[in-house]
Amino acid sequence: MDILQEKLKTLPAAPGVYLMKDIRGKIIYVGKAKVLKNRVRQYFQSNKNLGAKVKAMVAKIVDFETIVTSNEVEALILECNLIKKYRPRYNISLKDDKSYPYLKITAEEFPRIILTRRVIHDGSRYFGPYTNGLAVKETLQLLRKIFPLRTCRIFSKRPCLEFHIKRCLAPCANKISREDYMRFVNAAEKFLEGHTAQVEREISAQMTAAAEALNFEQAAKFRDILSAIRKVTEKQKIVTDLGDADAIGLARLDSETCAQIFFIRDGKVVGRENFLLNGAADESDAQAVTEFIKQYYSRAQISATEILLPVALAEDDLKILAEWLGAKILEPKRGVKRSLVEMAIENAQKFLSEESARRQIKNAQTKGAVEELKKFLNLPKLPRRMECFDISHIQGAETVASMVVFEDGVPDKKSYRRFKIRSTEGKPDDFLSMREVTSRRYEKLSEENLPDLIVIDGGIGQLNSALEIIRGAGHKVPVVGLAKQFELIFVEGASIPVELPKDSQALKLLQRIRDEAHRFAITYHRKLRRARNLKSELDNVAGIGAKRRAELFKKFGTIEKIKSATVEELAAVPSMNRAAAEALKRQLGIMN
Numbered sequence: 001m002d003i004l005q006e007k008l009k010t011l012p013a014a015p016g017v018y019l020m021k022d023i024r025g026k027i028i029y030v031g032k033a034k035v036l037k038n039r040v041r042q043y044f045q046s047n048k049n050l051g052a053k054v055k056a057m058v059a060k061i062v063d064f065e066t067i068v069t070s071n072e073v074e075a076l077i078l079e080c081n082l083i084k085k086y087r088p089r090y091n092i093s094l095k096d097d098k099s100y101p102y103l104k105i106t107a108e109e110f111p112r113i114i115l116t117r118r119v120i121h122d123g124s125r126y127f128g129p130y131t132n133g134l135a136v137k138e139t140l141q142l143l144r145k146i147f148p149l150r151t152c153r154i155f156s157k158r159p160c161l162e163f164h165i166k167r168c169l170a171p172c173a174n175k176i177s178r179e180d181y182m183r184f185v186n187a188a189e190k191f192l193e194g195h196t197a198q199v200e201r202e203i204s205a206q207m208t209a210a211a212e213a214l215n216f217e218q219a220a221k222f223r224d225i226l227s228a229i230r231k232v233t234e235k236q237k238i239v240t241d242l243g244d245a246d247a248i249g250l251a252r253l254d255s256e257t258c259a260q261i262f263f264i265r266d267g268k269v270v271g272r273e274n275f276l277l278n279g280a281a282d283e284s285d286a287q288a289v290t291e292f293i294k295q296y297y298s299r300a301q302i303s304a305t306e307i308l309l310p311v312a313l314a315e316d317d318l319k320i321l322a323e324w325l326g327a328k329i330l331e332p333k334r335g336v337k338r339s340l341v342e343m344a345i346e347n348a349q350k351f352l353s354e355e356s357a358r359r360q361i362k363n364a365q366t367k368g369a370v371e372e373l374k375k376f377l378n379l380p381k382l383p384r385r386m387e388c389f390d391i392s393h394i395q396g397a398e399t400v401a402s403m404v405v406f407e408d409g410v411p412d413k414k415s416y417r418r419f420k421i422r423s424t425e426g427k428p429d430d431f432l433s434m435r436e437v438t439s440r441r442y443e444k445l446s447e448e449n450l451p452d453l454i455v456i457d458g459g460i461g462q463l464n465s466a467l468e469i470i471r472g473a474g475h476k477v478p479v480v481g482l483a484k485q486f487e488l489i490f491v492e493g494a495s496i497p498v499e500l501p502k503d504s505q506a507l508k509l510l511q512r513i514r515d516e517a518h519r520f521a522i523t524y525h526r527k528l529r530r531a532r533n534l535k536s537e538l539d540n541v542a543g544i545g546a547k548r549r550a551e552l553f554k555k556f557g558t559i560e561k562i563k564s565a566t567v568e569e570l571a572a573v574p575s576m577n578r579a580a581a582e583a584l585k586r587q588l589g590i591m592n
Contacts, residue, residue, distance in 0.1 A: 011037040016068040022060045029090040030082045032075040051282040057090040080298035092291035095276035100129030101136045110171040127192045147188040193303045194265025245306040249344025253352040259292045260348035285311045366409030372506035383453035388513045390457040391433045392521035398528045401437035402521035418524045434465040459483040
């Protein structure tokens with residue numbers, strides 16, 4: 001604290017950014033100030049009006065540093081960049097913003113439109129962020145249908161299938177000049193910005209010009225693009241002659257805060273996105289909206305001339321944000337603009353309500369189901385960690401076992417294990433297989449690493465086989481068996497199986513665990529069987545050893561595809577040559 005007091009005395013009376021650090025030197029908060037000396041000192045003065053979050057943050061501050069800027073706008077830009085870089089714990093942030101997808105128009109001679117989750121300064125144009133990954137993929141598919149831009153990373157010497165099905169303009173084969181190609185790129189950019197009316201006018205003019213020049217093939221391409229765009233814009237809602245604006249709504253429910261943003265372009269609502277805000281529970285609506293604007297527009301393309309807000313912001317913040325964004329920022333009180341903001345607020349409230357309902361359902365299916373299971377099976381404690389085993393084989397061949405793990409009712413896939421059973425090769429024996437897998441799992445396992453419940457996929461026979469090993473190792477963990485036919489649960493020492501209510505979340509959880517164990521086991525079994533089948537047919541081929549077999553399988557996948565491959569295709573496989581390919585082709589022909 002002495003160091004802090006000394007640093008507080010030397011703070012400059014200038015605009016800039018301050019970074020608060022904890023005992024490990026980690027940045028926990030980034031803020032901007034008109035006057036650094038006044039703003040930073042406020043955190044360390046006796047102030048009972050500080051919120052709970054700020055008090056918790058101040059208690060962890062052991063050091064800070066400042067960066068002086070020439071004005072407040074520069075401070076705002078620097079603050080946004082530092083928050084994006086360090087992701088401080090106590091700053092309001094877009095929830096999981098690091099994984100939001102963007103659409104990118106690459107900065108290449110012949111640009112592509114691709115999906116990315118990384119924004120880098122490479123000269124490309126980025127559109128987003130978007131919260132719905134599926135919707136972005138659908139938008140990308142639509143764009144590729146409307147604008148036949150190239151999708152390949154590397155130019156080939158001749159047009160590919162995409163050109164022949166009219167999904168690409170084939171700049172690789174000089175089928176289109178860069179000037180003409182860039183017209184499509186510019187149209188795609190305007191389309192992503194929401195200026196569909198302008199795109200329609202330009203494409204219509206180009207279609208007419210191509211027709212007048214008797215270039216009917218090019219005119220037909222423009223006609224098809226124009227038709228596709230009009231089909232899309234027919235679904236968009238006409239608002240007014242408002243022009244280009246972004247309407248922001250804010251809603252709160254319990255400890256969650258949601259910001260909804262509507263995009264109005266050329267007087268139409270062309271899209272919307274919603275974002276959950278972390279760390280906004282203790283902040284005022286004005287502070288939450290201010291932080292959202294900084295977070296969102298530091299990542300997004302700014303094409304609106306007006307930003308409509310649900311609350312009034314501080315005059316200084318309003319001035320700095322407007323100068324930074326180059327847009328008019330206001331809180332409309334009435335009329336169409338206010339109705340758009342109200343629509344954004346209503347949708348934010350709806351989103352939070354749906355999220356709350358979804359969480360309740362998820363909790364009932366996971367933690368609630370775990371609690372139900374404890375009650376129904378009379379377990380000594382909550383089965384927070386459950387391990388389930390299943391056996392898979394075909395008449396004893398390639399016998400495998402799987403172990404899946406659920407934590408608090410949710411799959412923990414990194415803890416899954418699979419076992420190749422050695423004791424029953426060639427003879428089907430599920431009981432012996434179960435004894436082997438439980439022996440390999442539990443005989444040397446310490447008590448602190450045991451699960452709270454072990455589930456065996458099978459009836460009383462499989463259960464007793466597992467119990468023989470588990471109890472023999474001295475473990476007292478509860479073990480149950482789940483039989484498939486009537487969904488009966490066999491419990492150790494009970495002559496009558498337990499039958500859970502068919503609509504209970506506990507039974508549904510057990511079924512999910514059992515089905516996941518079965519899926520994991522059969523996937524492994526099929527993999528081994530495919531490898532065995534391939535190996536058996538190539539084993540007797542002269543000159544084809546283990547390495548070449550592996551590379552042939554990696555390249556072609558199945559023995560049938562290897563048989564149908566040409567000598568040239570076989571010779572192109574790493575470690576193969578033409579002599580080996582010809583020998584392989586001859587011997588596979590004899591085998592057929």
